[in-house]
Amino acid sequence: MKEKQISNAVIRRLPRYRRFLKELHRKGVEKISSKDLSKLIGYTASQIRQDLNNFGGFGQQGYGYSVANLHDEISGILGLDKDYKMVIVGYGRLGQAIASYISNNEPKFHIVGIFDVKQIIEDVEFKDAQIMTCGSLADFARKEKVDIAVITVPTEKAQLVADTAVRAGVKGIWNLTAVDLDLPDNVVVENVHMSDSLHALAYYMQKQEQ
């Protein structure tokens, strides 16, 4: 398939395109030129056309892009036309914030189970998802055929939790801890390293001052 050759850089830009298109759609905008999209999104019009041409291009000369179509096409490319079963492991403040965010904003990602240590789970609840101790993670993930484990446990527990999830058949790890995980090649890991982003901010602030 042609899509296989698309660079990581392009893939990384797609969620951003989709985000702006979703907002345009919400505002009732039906079509948009690459030029107007450029003003909005901050990439050049030429970059936008080139990016979208990777997927066959969805625009028509002199008309622009259909906002709804382009949004749906990008959703399809990203795999957001499917549903994912998700567990959240670590239900401290970050885990709770993430659970609430996903539940309100990400309809294709279904939180089916939440795991933490006993002291924490006794005080919390979450809509339809069961809340369990971490000891139940393996059995639960296997039985429910969980696709994604979101990891927000303390750093020293992260690798153990990831290993457990992977042995139970989980194919994607969304890692919100500060450590990098060592996992088999057939498992996809996506890291959100808060500090990396903060340090890049510091760098660019310093450059701005010079």
Added chain:
Amino acid sequence: MKEKQISNAVIRRLPRYRRFLKELHRKGVEKISSKDLSKLIGYTASQIRQDLNNFGGFGQQGYGYSVANLHDEISGILGLDKDYKMVIVGYGRLGQAIASYISNNEPKFHIVGIFDVKQIIEDVEFKDAQIMTCGSLADFARKEKVDIAVITVPTEKAQLVADTAVRAGVKGIWNLTAVDLDLPDNVVVENVHMSDSLHALAYYMQKQEQ
């Protein structure tokens, strides 16, 4: 200065180098070759040498890199040898998680003020930082010469909060909301878009299955 020409891609890798070096240092490792660093960090040895040569290179032929030196050099490049005054605007679960994370892991970033609506701030506290209503943000930021505003308010309030902070002299915005902000060129914005990361995860999981 030579550093000015360094690509964003290299800059984005530096926090990752630093993170691994910090961990090596914690473990008592004093020196490391680009080859061993490569195994650990997942970039090729050649990529590592090339990246670090951008800054003059800190390695010695046949010796490798001094872990502590390289860590400190990268910290300096990133601007982490300075101190930053920071406010957190939005003190829901995400704001609380971030405040706790920064306070425990980022000694150069000092949370001096926390802002939210009245109902929320009545129930919370946070170490040495004052907790105030958002109405006090402008005066406080100006008086305290705040460097960075961390924004975790609901999306529809994000632009207003950012504008207020910028008018009060804030030079860096760490944006943890789902919207992109429109700000003057002399203000540095760093976004953590949770969904973008989640959607990239979905993409790579789908590719893995094919």
